[in-house]
Amino acid sequence: MTESRWYSTSPPAKLNLFLELLARRDDGFHELDTVMIAIDWRDELRVRRTSKPGVQLSVDWSAGRESIAKELQVTDDHELLLVPTDDKNLVVRALNRLTQTLNLDGGWEVQLNKNIPSGAGMGGASSDAASALRLGWEAAYETSSATFSPLKHEMLPLLAAEIGSDVPFFLGELESERDVECAQATGRGEKLSFFTLANPLHAVVIYPAASVSTAQVYSHCQVPDSPQSSNDLVRALQGIRAESEFSLHNALQAPARGLSSRIDPALECLSKAGLTHCRMTGSGSACFALADSSQQAAIAAETLRSTFPGGALIRPVVSCVVPSEIHIA
Incomplete structure (x- = not known):
């Protein structure tokens, strides 16, 4: 061939x-x-x-x-x-x-x-x-x-x-x-x-210098008797409901916090930076918070780089489409 x-x-x-x-x-x-x-x-x-x-x-x-x-x-x-x-x-x-x-x-x-x-x-x-x-x-x-x-x-x-x-x-x-x-x-x-999305989402992401085992996080979690539904969030993201009704949630955050001491400082620093809806993503250890604009996200990320205790990758981000464009050379 x-x-x-x-x-x-x-x-x-x-x-x-x-x-x-x-x-x-x-x-x-x-x-x-x-x-x-x-x-x-x-x-x-x-x-x-x-x-x-x-x-x-x-x-x-x-x-x-x-x-x-x-x-x-x-x-x-x-x-x-x-x-x-x-x-x-x-x-x-x-x-x-x-x-x-x-x-x-x-x-x-x-x-x-x-x-x-x-x-x-x-x-x-x-x-x-x-x-x-x-x-x-x-x-x-x-x-x-x-x-x-x-x-x-x-x-x-x-x-x-x-x-x-x-x-x-x-x-x-x-x-x-x-x-x-x-x-x-x-x-x-x-x-x-x-x-x-009805509007782009801007955020700041902190990856503290620690990985978390997905298997361990799931092994420490419990299924709730009355699970929450993401339907209201989806409607808000689509613009069907007001963005003020955003309610983010991660059932894995609590068990992951028990497995890594680096998650709580990340969440606390994001909150102190004036950002909103601070959450861990997936099974961790990266955490994020939403910003009103790309400018606010960039300023907050720069501040966090000088105030976060310990090593971390800190990036301002914005929502993007999937999949990404393919190039041929």
Whole structure:
């Protein structure tokens, strides 16, 4: 086979504006009611097909390992900066599954530049995997004689759900191909109802220098007798109800706070910075708060960089659409 051109995109992170536990499932997961929004804290991913079997993945930090280590106040070889390049990386799993599903010859060369931290609850690995599926599909279509394009809208969501619960969100709404920033999700998080925001959401995100195990957080949580519903929040985000009725929620925040001493300081600093709706995202450890504008978010982020106790990645962000645009070179 011939090598394909390079396909590239910028996988975004996500924030959970709402996350409730509805029930414990027989497969060990939980039934969720969650609202996810894509934000412009992005990785960079490039993929091309090669004649060599397997996935050859190289990973670096876009800002440089030393720069990120300085922000986090850790050493250059700290575990927070280590990103696997084998099948522990969801990009590798995604492309291997795509190869098997489409019965492709050869393999893949992949370059991943990280900005989104791991163990943050921001879905960075899931977003990278979703982008790898999209890029891999396009590259395979370029170099394969098989006709599988009509199956794209059916197969990619199935593969995404198999790889991880958050992965389908980052594919966006493939069937309509409209621009969407947000989704209400149920099941493990893979059953999605996408919608468009009435107004952009601005926020500041703090990732303290600590990751939290998703499995441990879930093992310490309990399903409430009367779960909250995200329906009112969804209507407010769509402009059907007043934004003053925003009510954010994360059922995983309390157990995560018990597992990491870094979460409470992040929430407290966000609140003191004059921001609103301070919450943890996903299973942590990243926390966020909403701002009225990009200017307020930028000013608050700059203030927090000088006042937050200890190392952290602190970024002003804004909602963005999924999926990200694909470029070919």
